[in-house]
Amino acid sequence: MVREQLAELTEMGLSALAELGNLIAGGTCIELEQLGFSADISPPTIMIGARSRISTLGIRRVVLPLATQHGHFNLHVAVDIT
Structure with a gap:
């Protein structure tokens, strides 16, 4: 990434x-x-807006709130253990 x-x-x-x-x-x-x-990963999805909703189809997820000097965002991580 470029600064x-x-x-x-x-x-x-x-x-x-x-x-x-x-x-x-x-x-x-x-x-x-x-x-x-x-482990397999999927391409990232970026959702913008306060009313955005995300569904992981019954897979539990962890929401990690992150803060930067430019603002806050949430990182959603879903893990399906099969």
């Missing part, structure tokens, strides 16, 4: 957020594999 100041959330900013999701998911998969678990 670039963004005054508003543009396509470049959304792409950077998606890449952050990829980095988190990829790192998590590596850690799980090292613990003996098999």
Whole structure:
């Protein structure tokens, strides 16, 4: 990712957020594999707006509230153990 100041959330900013999701998911998969678990990841989804809803179809998820100097956002992580 490029260290670039963004005054508003543009396509470049959304792409950077998606890449952050990829980095988190990829790192998590590596850690799980090292613990003996098999893991598959899906491409990140970015949802914008206070009224956005997300469904994980009965899969429990963890919501991680994150704060930056530019604002707050929530990272939703769903794990389906099969």
